[in-house]
Amino acid sequence: MGIGKSITRVDAYEKVTGGAKYTDDLRPANCLVAKVVRSTIANGLVKSFDLSEAEKVPGVVKIVTCFDSPQIQYPTPGHPWSVEPAHQDVADRMLLNRRVRIYGDDIAAVVAEDEVAASRAARLIRVEYEEYPAVTTVEQALAPGAPVIHEERPDNLLAHSRFTIGEGDFDEIVKADPSLRVFEGEYDTQAVQHCHIEVPVSYAYMEKGRVVVVSSTQIPHIVRRVCGQALGIPWGKIRVIKPYIGGGFGNKQEVLYEPLNAFLTMQVGGRPVKIELSREETFSCTRTRHAIKFKLKTAVRPDGRLVARKFEAWSNQGGYASHGHAIVANASNAYRHLYQDEKVLDADAYTVYTNLPSGGAMRGYGIPQVDFAMEAHMDDIARGLGLDPVELREKNCMKPGYVDPGTGITCYSSGLLACIEKGKAHIHWDEKRAAYRGQTGPVRRGVGMALFSYKTGVYPISLETASARLILNQDGSAQLQMGATEIGQGADTVFTQMAAETTGIRLEDVHIVTVQDTDVAPFDTGAYASRQTYVSGMAVKKTAEKFKARILDYAAYLKKRPADTMDLRDSAVVDAHTGEKLVELADLAMEAFYSLDRSVHITAEETYHCKDNTFSFGCCFAEVEVDIPLGKVKVLDIINVHDSGVLINPQLAEAQVHGGMSMGLGYALGEQLRFDDRGCPLNGNLLDYKLPTAMDTPELNVGFVETIDPSGPYGNKSLGEPPAIPPAPAIRNAVLNATGVAVDSLPLNPQKLVEQFTAAGLIQ
Amino acid sequence: MGIGKSITRVDAYEKVTGGAKYTDDLRPANCLVAKVVRSTIANGLVKSFDLSEAEKVPGVVKIVTCFDSPQIQYPTPGHPWSVEPAHQDVADRMLLNRRVRIYGDDIAAVVAEDEVAASRAARLIRVEYEEYPAVTTVEQALAPGAPVIHEERPDNLLAHSRFTIGEGDFDEIVKADPSLRVFEGEYDTQAVQHCHIEVPVSYAYMEKGRVVVVSSTQIPHIVRRVCGQALGIPWGKIRVIKPYIGGGFGNKQEVLYEPLNAFLTMQVGGRPVKIELSREETFSCTRTRHAIKFKLKTAVRPDGRLVARKFEAWSNQGGYASHGHAIVANASNAYRHLYQDEKVLDADAYTVYTNLPSGGAMRGYGIPQVDFAMEAHMDDIARGLGLDPVELREKNCMKPGYVDPGTGITCYSSGLLACIEKGKAHIHWDEKRAAYRGQTGPVRRGVGMALFSYKTGVYPISLETASARLILNQDGSAQLQMGATEIGQGADTVFTQMAAETTGIRLEDVHIVTVQDTDVAPFDTGAYASRQTYVSGMAVKKTAEKFKARILDYAAYLKKRPADTMDLRDSAVVDAHTGEKLVELADLAMEAFYSLDRSVHITAEETYHCKDNTFSFGCCFAEVEVDIPLGKVKVLDIINVHDSGVLINPQLAEAQVHGGMSMGLGYALGEQLRFDDRGCPLNGNLLDYKLPTAMDTPELNVGFVETIDPSGPYGNKSLGEPPAIPPAPAIRNAVLNATGVAVDSLPLNPQKLVEQFTAAGLIQ
Known part of the structure; x- marks a missing residue:
């Protein structure tokens, strides 16, 4: 009764009417305000502070600096914990850093009665630095004698990984078969930012000797753990509460300022303290999508069959490890997932520290980058071979039954070829590819496309576990309590649909608990990796099955007949065979609560430990018009x-795709974080950073091919992140089709296009 | 490891440092404020309102009156619901009442941006009434032709109950045995108020089409139900959150303004709205301890053995039914519990509507009243027979093995005789009774005493059910989540001790969830009837046993040995026989959360449906000095x-007794709510209502006799209410001992004593 229906979001009304309570709406009236004091150098050492003027500002309650805060290094990424040290995240920062590595690094904090006092005092703090040269590019960082960023990594290399799939050596294979064509390309992607509407915000206070942090986060249970680590106190002494959040896109799959906030309330006797970043701080001092450079080399038969490939990637990590090597490693793994080679794929990936804002998780987690490189490269190959780009892809793409040799992840279902057919039909591929041949003149049109594949959750790289709980009310309605989080994507709505589907309780009678409180919420690692409908969804299903069984057990007592002869449908217990109604759930619930003979509060709670994964697929087809002289x-x-x-929920799925496509369009055409040589941001605000607006956005078309995946709780697989992946390469390939110019870096903004069109002789 | 230890209250630090969050501390910054408009007559009809001036006040958002609010009658007492209509509470009031029955009745409400605007507007509302004569006493209310208060009860009689225990007719027994002595007495108790520090306060807002009420209440789950009833919406659409509360003593075992608050937020689009009563409103418009009049008649053998008794009681209910007849019925039942007759006890009890503030639940629930009457009467009998009052009581009081013929409640354990011995020894009873004989002069001394018995919880009159949940953390600590409520009595602390005791987890690692949120809290009816350590305590025990079993089950998996060969002690899994440590709970917990083989979030949840009850006992011994001319x-x-x-927790138990004794002293010597003939309060504030202060309070001595009750989860039985019961009769009997004057009404204030001493010839 719940699955496959486009029900209205459960939070729609209150979100559009302003009734929804976000972190700052809940802040108590007597809350103090903290401001972080930030370094004005990108690489160096804080030598001393002069707090004398700052301390005189009326309303200042406390100033803490990197000299009097815990000297504990801790990790920040929202990864499931591993009990094995080798699999734990890199711990390379402190609450406040004396050794600064980015412009805007956290070096002190002011707590005051209000924001004005905190900001004034923060500005009055004088800092003496020892400044080192900054490095902003991978090339600079890897150059011999480069300034060192983390002393324990003198080569600035955070990690290097390498794998070989198949057998043989690329060069020998090529030498042995002169019929093979070899293509090489270098592709480059830029740093961009998530630009969630709600900036990072939290407030913290103490309660019974424990710290409570209310935060806009995707990962309350992980925030709890990392606060414990950062403060060096038992994790059970931390309680994290997550209200509605105004977007995250991976930036809030990171533990940002919650540990500092927890520390600050401890410094002021447990009084509530709030930290809310400005937009500028959000750009510079949270996380970005990694800029990754790729070198690709491919040997291919003249008919387009891929024989051997080489892959190299260098990821610009910025100043702190954050998700570390995981993102470029994910990119390199994905390179083997969409297309498979006859003989061999060699891949190397490097993560390199620089003095830029730290790269972290962002929707797609390395795949938008690699998909741009891979799908640009495929079009370059198709062009070189004179093949239709679609034909080349169809010939090489993953088919059902594929088992990834590295992870064992199996392709249980694939609608990829059907997706391509839909895309081709929509864009009139064959007609337009023919029509757009041999264009001249300043304005030309083209069509392009790109594919992608995407995993679902993090198994077997990391743990996948999720729990859920259902709680019956007297009126036959029930609360569904999750550790998984609604972050705007519609999780609360689809979990509600799942619970209704499996319990047999009416949709409107399933009340999802939208706030996660780690003290009482079932454990779940949170919203990332497009995992929740797949992993947490199975926890809902298992819990709902148990809940229903308990209800039918009570019905068996009430009706004096075996539970397995009954079912729960439309909020009533019915005869399983005839469908005859035996008792309304509301009446059963009243009995269960208030029976003088057998009173029981019917609830259920279950953990699902997921040990599977599956691939979802898709494509983007785009038609562009290129104004060559304007580079537009x-x-x-x-x-x-x-x-x-x-x-x-098809309507929510479509909305999810709209959001991802919009993000992909910005990635393709305009967004780019820029810095000067000192690592100082040049456009870290929403005026200068060109996020596409509604005016820049074309009609967004969405198609679906529904397969039934046997590993998903309801046949479903990943959806949240994929939509952001293919638009950029599809648009790049459409520009190639229109102009013959292969642009090998993002974004395709006018400045770059005019340069490249000029170089290609299209502009004289 | 937890039981019997005087650990510091878990909330001590934050309560004394001001860190604890009460309802008003949590109120969001943008909260509207509501003021209730109150009738200035005690009996009559609202004919019309003139809102024109009020509506002009800047900041007024909404005014609702009794003409445009739901016309649904609902009950207010905090009783467990019964699915049988005959056992449901009397529903005799609406959210706002057109037909007013008390001075200060709720007739309209103003919602405004702040308190000043709301108060100004409320004062500017003009009301036209049809006024009827008010009745303030039981005699007036029952007189023929008395003004009617509820039209559906033209005789003003809410209820009359009658029971006979034993066989025979009182008068015939007396006639048949001329050796019997017959004693008669009339005893009168006054209305008093709870005087909790925190006045009733709540705020409400809407969330996903549901109403959330945050309230200072003893009974969040019952508030949820009654809000649903009052608003005519499904109970599952209501969510109630209970923070720390600053006392209740039964007044918050009542659903006071939460339903109106829920209605008001619905009237302003779900914006938060707060209602906080003033102290004056708390006195007049919440609940009081019932004033009850008793007529007692006792036939007794010359040796003091009780043969036959007659009991009559009339309870002044005030304007609305509230807990209704339950309180005087409880008093009449208790009359048969402390002493048993050879032949017969006849009891009649009446509850009578008047136009005074409604009587409701207050610590002791009718027993302080009946104990005053009964224990005054026993002293009068002892005096008449020339017996020692202690001896008379010992001869007649309940002994282990007693089974109440009305309810089946069994006396499993009694330390009453030992209590008496301790009391006698402390006060030097025999010496002082001898020494104080034949005193003369204006200042005289006396000793007096009184006993009591008290049930534990409400079984079998009503449902007794409680649930609890335990949730494991990664560090081996756990949250204990209860539906039962901390209301200042120390429940959170003793539940913590119980969980530690039964799980084997260290005390400091049990984190009690102190806020009850009906969306996720296990079901429990709340704090009243001294039930929680007994009923909810057993829920803790059952849950803790299940939780421990789940932990040992995981240990069995980890250690590859049967669970029943292991135990959990001091937060470590040990060999059950040798005590050898096998694994720290913290290490087990980390594995359970993060195991790549078997990840499970270990939690447990259980309901305990209690079908038993037991008697607790005690006594008060007092020594007084009476200044006869001053009546002091x-x-x-x-x-x-x-x-x-x-x-x-012995220290908390002692504190509980201190609080009750203080309440009993006020009841004995000074407190009394007074009204004029129109039902208008004369002393409804803390200046004129003489609550005893620290200056008025003697050293409070406490003794315990610990029995082990087989029906209690840890051998425990009721403690919360009893301490308030015996001081008043003990002091009355001490005054009798000092002066020879039997004062048969409360309080023993100077005005009354001077009158009675004058009548007795002690003052000329």
């Missing part, structure tokens, strides 16, 4: 077609 | 000695 690309038509298995 | 009683020495079974 106008997207005339665009469609994403997705195979995410069964759609729990 | 000074308590020189006082001790309460209690048998409450095993004490979970």
Whole structure:
């Protein structure tokens, strides 16, 4: 009764009417305000502070600096914990850092009665530094004699990973078969920012000797753990509460300022203290999508069959490890997932420290970058071979039954070829590819496309575990309590649908608990990796099955008949065979609560430990009009077609794709974080950073091919992140089709296009 | 490891440092404020309102009156619900009442941006009434032709109950045995108020189409139900959150303004709205302890053995039913519990509507009243027979093995005789009774005493059910989540001790969840009837046993040995026989959370449906000095000695007794709510209502006799209410001992004593 229906979001009304309570709406009236004091150098050492003027500001309650805060190094990424040290995240920062590595590094904090006093005092603090030269690019960082960023990594290399799939050596294979064509390309992606509407915000206070942090986060249970680590106190002494959040996109899959906030309330006797970042701080001092450079080399038969590939990638990590090597490693793994080689794939990936803002998780987790490189490269190959780009891809792409040799992840279901058909039909691929041949003149049109594949959750790289709880009310309604989090993506709505589907309780009678409180919420690692409908969804299903069994057990007592002869449908217990109604759930519930013979509060709680994974697929087809003299690309038509298995809520799925496509368009055409040589941000605000607006956005078309994935709780697989992946390469390939110019870096903004069109002789 | 230790209250530090969050501390910054408009007549009809001036006040958001609010009658007492209509509470009031029955009745409400605007507007509302004569006493209310208060009860009689225990007719028994002595007495108790520090306060807002009420209440789950009833919406659409509360003593075992608050937020689009009563409103418009009049008649053998008794009681209910007849019925039942007759006890009890503030639950629930009457009467009998009052009582009081013929409640354990011995020894009873014979002069001394018995919880009159939940953390600590409520009595502390005792987890690692949120809290009816350590305590025990079993089950998996060969002690899994440590709970917990083989969030949840009850006992011994010309009683020495079974936390138990004794002293000597003939309060504020202060309070001595009650989870039985019961009759009997004057009504204030001493010829 719940799955596959486009029900209205459970939080729609209160979100559009302003009734929804976000972190700052809940802040108590007597809350203090903290401001972080930030370094004005990107690489160096804090030598001393002069606090004398700051301390005189009326309303200042406390100033703490990197000299009097815990000297504990801790990790910040929202990864499941591992009990094995080798699999634990890199711990390379402190609450406040004396050794600064980015412009805007956290070096002190002021707590005051209000924001004005805190800001004034923060500005009055004088800092003496020892400044070192800053490095901003991978090349600078890896150059011999480069300034060192973390003393324990004198080569600035955070990690290097390498794998070989198949057998043989690329060069020998090429030498042995002269019929093979070899293509090489270098592709480059830029740093961008998530630009969630709600900036990072939290407030913290103490309660019974424990610290409570209320935060806009995707990962309350992980925030709890990391606060414990950062403060060096038992994790059970921390309580994290997550209200509604105004977007995260991976930036809040990071433990940002919650540990500092927890520390600050401890410094002022447990009084509530709030930290809310400005937009500028959000750009510079939270996380970015990694800029990654790729070198790709491919040997291919003339008919387009891939024989051997080499892959190299260098990821610009910025100043702190954050998710570390995981992102470029994910990118390199994904390079083997969409297409498979006859003989061998060699891959190397490097993560390099620089003095830029730290790269972290962002929707797609390395795949938008690699997909740009891979799909640009595929079009370059198709062009070189004179093949249709679609044909080349169809010939090489993953088919059902594929088992990844590295992880064992199996392709249980694939609607990829059907997605391509839908995309082709929508964009009139064959007609337009023919029509757009041999264009001249300043304004030309083209069509392009790109594919992607995407995993679902993090198994077997990391732990996948989720728990849920259901609590019956007297009126037959029930609360569904999750550790998984609604972050705008519609999780609360689809979990509600799942619970209704499996319990047989009416949709409107399933009340999702939207705030996660780690003291009482079932354990779940949170919203990331497009895992929740797949992993947490199975926890809902298991819990709902147990809950229903308990209800039917009570019905067996009431009706004096075996539980297995009954079912729960439309909030009533019915005869399982005839469907005859035996008792309304509301009446059963009243008995269960208030029976003088057998009173029981019916609840259920279950953990699902997921040991599986699956691939979702999709493609983007785009038609562009390129104004060559202006270097301006106008997207005339665009469609994403997705195979995410069964759609729990088609309308929400479509909205999810819209959001991802919009993000992909900004990535393709305009967004880019820029810095000067000292690592100082040049456009870290929403005026200068060109996020696409509604005016810049074409009609977004969405198609779906619904497969039924046997590993998903309801046949579903990943959907949250994939939509952001394919638009950029599809648009790049459409520009190539229109102009013949292969632009090998993002974004395709006018400045770059004019340069490249000039170099290609299209502009004289 | 937890039971019987005087650990510091878990909330001590934050309560004394001001860190504890009460309802008003949590109120969001943008909260509107509501003021209730109150009738200025005690009996009559609202004919019309003129809102024109009020509506002009800047900041007024909404005014609702009794003409445009739901016309649904609902009950207010904090009783467990019954699915049988005959056992449901009397529903005799609406959110706002057009037909007013008390001075200060709720007739309209103003919602405004702040308190000043709300108060100004409320004062500017003009009301036209049709006024009827008010009745303030039981005699007036029952007189023929009395003004009617509830039209559906034209005789003003809410209820009459009658029971006979034993066989025979009182008058015939007396006639048949001329050796019997017959004693008659009339005893009268006054209305008093709870005087909790925190006045009733709540705020409400809407969330996903549901109403959330944050309230200072003893009974969050019952508030949820009654809000649903009052608003005519499903109970599952209401969510109630209970923070710390600053006292209740039964007044918050009542659903006071939460339903109106819920209605008001619905009237302003779900914006938060707060209602906080003033102290004056708390006196007049919440609940009081019932004034009850008793007529007692006793036939007794010359040796003091009770043969036959008659009991009549009339309870002044005030304007609305509230807990209704339950309180005087409880008093009449208790009359048969402390002493048993050879032949017969006849009892009649009446509850009568008047136009005074409604009587409701207050610590002791009718027993302080009946104990005053009964224990005054016993002293009068002892005096008449020339017996020692202690001897008379010992001869007649309940002994282990007693089974109440009405309810089946069994006396499993009694330390009453030992309590008496302790009390006698403390006060030097025999010496002082001898020494104080034949005193003359204006200042005289006396010693007096009184006993009591008290049930534990409400079984079998009503449902007794409680649930609890335990949630493991990564560090081996755990949250204990209860539906039962901390209301200042120390429940959170003793539940923590119980969980530690039964799980084997260290005390400091049990984190009690102190806020009850009905969306996620296990079901429990709340704090009243001294039930929580007994009923909810057993829920803790059952849950703790299940939780421990789940931990040992995981240990069995980790250690590959049967669970039943292991135990959990001091937060470590040990060999059950040798005590050898096998694994720290913290290490086990980390594995359970993060195991790549078997990840499970270990939690447990259980309901305990209690179908038993037991008696606790105790006594008070007091020594007084009476200044006859001034009518002034000074308590020189006082001790309460209690048998409450095993004490979970002796220091908290002692504090509980201190609080009750203080309440009993106020009841004995000074407190009394007074009204004029129109039902208008004369002293409804803390200046004119003489609550005893620290200056008025003697050293409070406490003794315990610990029995082990087999029906209590840890041998414990009721403790919360009993301490308030015996001081008033003990002091009355001490004054009798000092002066020979039997004062048969409360309080023993100077005005009354001077009158009675004058009548007795002690003052010329």
